[in-house]
Amino acid sequence: MSKLTDDKELLKPWQQRLHDIIYEAETPAGKMFDILLLVAIVLSVLCVMIESVPEYGQAYEREFVIVEWGFTILFTIEYVARIITIKKPFYYIFSFYGLVDLLSIIPTYLGLFLVANTSSLMVVRSLRLLRVFRILKLGVYLKEARILITALKESRKKIFVFFLAVMMLTIILGTIMYLVESPEAGFTSIPRSIYWAIVTLTTVGYGDITPATELGQFIAAVVMILGYSIIAVPTGIVSRELFIADSKHKEVSTQACRNCSAEGHDSDAVHCKYCGEKLDE
Numbered sequence: 001m002s003k004l005t006d007d008k009e010l011l012k013p014w015q016q017r018l019h020d021i022i023y024e025a026e027t028p029a030g031k032m033f034d035i036l037l038l039v040a041i042v043l044s045v046l047c048v049m050i051e052s053v054p055e056y057g058q059a060y061e062r063e064f065v066i067v068e069w070g071f072t073i074l075f076t077i078e079y080v081a082r083i084i085t086i087k088k089p090f091y092y093i094f095s096f097y098g099l100v101d102l103l104s105i106i107p108t109y110l111g112l113f114l115v116a117n118t119s120s121l122m123v124v125r126s127l128r129l130l131r132v133f134r135i136l137k138l139g140v141y142l143k144e145a146r147i148l149i150t151a152l153k154e155s156r157k158k159i160f161v162f163f164l165a166v167m168m169l170t171i172i173l174g175t176i177m178y179l180v181e182s183p184e185a186g187f188t189s190i191p192r193s194i195y196w197a198i199v200t201l202t203t204v205g206y207g208d209i210t211p212a213t214e215l216g217q218f219i220a221a222v223v224m225i226l227g228y229s230i231i232a233v234p235t236g237i238v239s240r241e242l243f244i245a246d247s248k249h250k251e252v253s254t255q256a257c258r259n260c261s262a263e264g265h266d267s268d269a270v271h272c273k274y275c276g277e278k279l280d281e
Contacts, residue, residue: 011087011258019085022078023256023263037078044071072108079105082261091260091275098261151241158237166201166230173197173223177216185212203227255279 011019024030051057051064079101083089092098174194181187186209187196196209200223211217256263259277271278 011085015085016258018081019256019258022082022085023261026255040071040074044068044075047071068108072105075101075105086257086261087259087277088275091262095261147242151238151244154244155237155241159234162233162237170194170197170201173201173219177211177219180219181211181213181216185210185216187211197223200224201227201230203231 020027021029021033025034047064047067051068057064082092082098082101086092093102171194174197175190177196178187178190178193181193187193192209199206199209200220203224205224211220257272257275257277257279259272260275262272262274269279
């Protein structure tokens, strides 16, 4: 028997049907599953947020515990189902979403053994909302997200060099202000002065440290104007890469690989670009 035939037999008919519901967004059942999952994620995160309010958390502590365990059991079933419906579960377990799914259920179970409050870690479930991009076949959003990621990757070296230049500039400006201004004005050390330079250069201006001398105020004015000019640099870098990436992009599908659960394949792809498995036609 060939290797291809063996691979096909690894998934039983019920596993294939469950895979289509869990991983595919093109079927009515798959779309409904993703919508219900999205609603459950939103509600679970809202419960965690409301529970953090002392008045509600203390008054309805028992109810919050019951609801949280309900969500945890639901997400645990979903996590196990995702593992048993693909041929190579380790691809999913150690993928980004696999780790996020695991982190979304671990805190509740840790609460059985730890005294510390771990419920706030449930907010990690909000990361799973990224799956909204494939729920209703929002191809345009998948396209734009892919273009943005490509643009950021291509511009990372230029942005890193720009970051180093800004960092050196803030160190120089902070050192100058430390020499110009007195400790009474808040410039008690070079790190403290660098903090002022960063806040001023980014045009945030908390106002907790302000120059008192005329020379210091002149330097502060120059830094403020310089801050507005610097904002345009990374914007131009990323915008250029976005334009280039947009001209080279390929359409992607919502299809998930049965072997490794990977998504984001080209619309005309025949095989998975991560593990080489043949995609369903």
